Amino acid sequence: MKRHPDPEALGTLLRHVLELLDGDVAKVYQDQGLPEYRPRFSPIVRALVAEGPMSVRDLAGAVGVTHSAASQTASQMARAGLVTHSTDPRDNRRRLITLTTKAHALLPMITAEWNATLEAMAELDGEVSMPLAELLTEVTEAIRRRPFVERISAAYERQAASEGSR
Incomplete structure (x- = not known):
């Protein structure tokens, strides 16, 4: 089962x-x-195609992940031969992430998969009560308005008050 x-x-x-x-x-x-x-890897590839070489911080902002997540993904991509890390010629303190020739050669396949995934997601969205991306966006916005940790703390306080009044 x-x-x-x-x-x-x-x-x-x-x-x-x-x-x-x-x-x-x-x-x-x-x-x-x-x-x-x-x-x-695909959101990073798409951001680098659209914007060109980017720092990890800029890449994280472009794809909507943490600096740590972008850095880890870029490192995995470098091990796979898809990106390189180099010093920014305008600021030696910054490192830039750049797509390799190998990544550029894979772009038609990556783009085709991305488009097929979008189509499949649209099909899946048609089977559920609300598009998944819309729901997750709403959840993200609600948590930004009031972080989950605040909600948990308030629930603890309500429970403690309720137990104290018994």
Whole structure:
């Protein structure tokens, strides 16, 4: 019997959905002969194609991830031969991430997969009550307005007050 994550264990459920989506995208790349290519590389590739060489900080902002996540992904991409790190000629303290010739040669395949993924996501969105990206954007905005840690602390306080009044 196949088990599903506990719907109350939200973090587990979110990771499970991400594993399902990313795992299948990774299978597509593997089937295309790119076993070292990861789905998390595509937003970075797309940003570098659009903007040219970028610092890790700028790249993180462009794709909407933390500096640490962008740095880790860029390091993985460098190991796969997809990007290089070089000193910014205008500021020796900054390092720039640049797509390699290998990455440029893969762009048609990466673009085709990206477009197919967008089409598949639109199909999936048609089967659920709300487009996933729309829902996740709403959740992100709500958490930015009031961080989750504040919500947890308030719940603790309400529980403590309720137990104290018994």
